[in-house]
Amino acid sequence: MKKNKTLIFTIPAMIILGVFLLYQYVYLGIQGELSTVKEIQEIKTKTLQKYMTLIAQKPELEKQLASLKETRKAEDSKLIEGQTISLAAASLQDIVKETVTRNGATITSERVGKTEDLGKFKVVSVSVDANVPDTRILRDILYSLETRTPYLIIKDLDIRVRNFRDPRDQMVKFDVAALTASK
Numbered sequence: 001m002k003k004n005k006t007l008i009f010t011i012p013a014m015i016i017l018g019v020f021l022l023y024q025y026v027y028l029g030i031q032g033e034l035s036t037v038k039e040i041q042e043i044k045t046k047t048l049q050k051y052m053t054l055i056a057q058k059p060e061l062e063k064q065l066a067s068l069k070e071t072r073k074a075e076d077s078k079l080i081e082g083q084t085i086s087l088a089a090a091s092l093q094d095i096v097k098e099t100v101t102r103n104g105a106t107i108t109s110e111r112v113g114k115t116e117d118l119g120k121f122k123v124v125s126v127s128v129d130a131n132v133p134d135t136r137i138l139r140d141i142l143y144s145l146e147t148r149t150p151y152l153i154i155k156d157l158d159i160r161v162r163n164f165r166d167p168r169d170q171m172v173k174f175d176v177a178a179l180t181a182s183k
Contacts, residue, residue: 078151080124080178085115088180089124095152096126096145096176103141105132105172113175125155125177131162132170145176153177 080095082088089112100107113125132138138159145152156175161167 076181078149078179079121080150080180082180085122085124085180088122088178089115089126092124092152092176092178093126095148096128099144099148100128100130100141103144104134104137105130105141108171113177118179121179121181123177124180125175127156127173127175129171129173132172134168135170138170138172150178 080088080092082091093110093112097107097110107128107130109129111127113127115125116123130141132141142154142157145154153176154174155177156173158173160171162169162171
């Protein structure tokens, strides 16, 4: 009888303990995994929504990019072009030489100056010595250099009369500078 009493108490205790263990390790484990899966699903849903909004904004972003590219091209036209700083300086030298000789002056010497650093840009400069036969020609040269694109700036200008008896002929020394993109 004693065995039956112990058996009567142990079997329900074992069943209760087994149910508790199943609840603890199986049911709660599955609930934990389900909550983890739901959290991952929510995160992926939010990420998917973000992607969908970005995809919906794609045409607008492409328009903005095209607009920025056009603006960049317009701004680049104001800079002296050249693969390197030396080529940009040579291009500036050719522009100045062509402008001076086209207006009827003669160049006695020309040299490339030291480049200056301005962050993303470099300032290239050219020094020119020229003989200008008339003041009007000098005015035309300076006007042509200052009002053209790419932008050129006359940094230094020294004008001297060559012959005081005939003050028309002048010796002109000037420095012309321009911006270029540093590469």
